[in-house]
Amino acid sequence: MANYYRSIMDTVWSEHIWLPPNTTWKDLDPDTHSNIRHADYRHLFFPLPMSIFMLLLRYLLEKYWFAPVGISLGIKNCRPKKAPDNSVLENAFTLSKRWKHKQIQGLAKQLDISERQVERWLRLRKGQNKPSTLIKFSENSWRCLYYMFSFTYGIMILWDKPWLWDINECWTGFPHQNVTNDIWWYYMVSMTFYWSLCISQFFDVKRKDFWQMFIHHIATIVLMCLSWIVNVFRVGTLVLLVHDCADIFLEAAKMAKYSGYQKVCDAIFALFTVLWIVTRLGIFPFWIIRNTSIDAPKIVPMFPAYYIFNGLLILLLVLHCFWTYLILKIVHNSLNAGQMEGDIRSSTDDYSQDSKSE
Structure with missing residues (x-):
């Protein structure tokens, strides 16, 4: 049985699939080179227990910070009336x-x-089971805080990295690239957040795009794990940076709407829409995917895992296109109504009706 399992693992993690020609797993061993710190696949287990800590941190912040702030802004924690037993x-x-x-x-x-x-x-x-406006405000506050932290930290640590300014530097010396402490924490915290989302999604506000979001989280985690194992973390940091930017303003727009600041919500949502299109449909496909698809094969020899990485990146792009359709639909309805109607990527089934009555 052990031999059978070993045979399967050797096939799945074949060096011919995951590594460039003339490269072995031994070459990427963290202890092989004294001057290069390769990514250690064993560290991928750290985000799992860290996600529990992050969920606890989120609970404390929502209860003792975001909820009191929401109440001070006039948001009521009113539960819907319960239906009579029948x-x-x-x-x-x-x-x-x-x-x-x-x-x-x-x-x-x-x-x-x-x-x-x-x-x-x-x-x-x-x-009767729908969350109150205060609960939704607290959820959005947590995500807004995280995206602000993640994007700010990403900019700070990547500012002096050559691949931020010249994406071809992602492939210089590949796969023997050094993992610095700041990059290590950026990856670990980001994976922790997405693992926490996979868990919390099942008890958070119910969303119309539940399965699209779940696929997005899983695809992101798989992409990050594989890029870490194969030392393609430089491209991974750029993907994270591009994805976090617009989400800050999405969550901020929702917070403004729940707080009753409709004009502020409309202004932030307009900024979000522009940033979303620029980053998700502009920079992501025409800078990152273009590089991994066209430029990278000219710099490093290709290997089968290249198609796996690109496939996952394209899957994320397809999800972006789906959400862009929803965003533009909201924009169209907002222009007709004179204000933002609905709630992108986190709507409850009857959100429009609820928001009018709250």
Whole structure:
């Protein structure tokens, strides 16, 4: 059994797949070179326990900082009214949350109540588990704080790195590139955050694009892990930097909306839209993916893992295009309504209706 497992692992992690020609895993061993600190694959386990600590930190900040700030801004922590107990309606709701008129008629007749009462029960039942505006404000505050920290830290540590100014430097000396302490922390904290998102997504505010976001988080983690193992971390740092920039303003726009500052929300959202298009549909494909697809093969010999990395980058680009469609849809509706309507990438199913009543 052990030999069978070893054979599978040797095939999956074949040097011919993951490493450039004439390179072995021994060459990338952190202890092989005294003057080069290679990325250590064993360190990829650190973000897992660190993510639990990050979730605890988030809980403390939301409860003792973000929530009090939200209350001071006039945000009420009002829970939706609970639907009356009714086993018949509850069973029907468990089977389907969308009732047709015939089903409503049948339930009304069965319970000897009016159709309006059934519809009201359904409306209350759908809304009773939705988080309050204060909870949503606290969630957005946490993500806004993280993206501000991550982007600021990324700029600080990459400012003196040659590959920030000349992306071809990502391949100079590859794969024997030194991992400095600041790059190590940038990677570890970023992976910790995405692992925490994978966990918290199941109990956070329910989103329309739940599975798209989940795929995004998993693709990001896989991409970061593989780039760390194969020492392609320089490109990884640029991807992180590009992704964090616009998200700061997305979360800030939501915070302004929940706080009732609609004009501030509109201004920040407009800035976010411009930054999103520039970074996600401009810099990301035409600077990073172009380099990994066209320039890199001219500098370093290609190997099969190259196509895996590029495939994951393109998967992220496809998700960006999907979210850009949603963003432009919101922009179109906002121009017609005179203010931002809806909530990009983190909407509850009935957000537009909720925001009008809050």
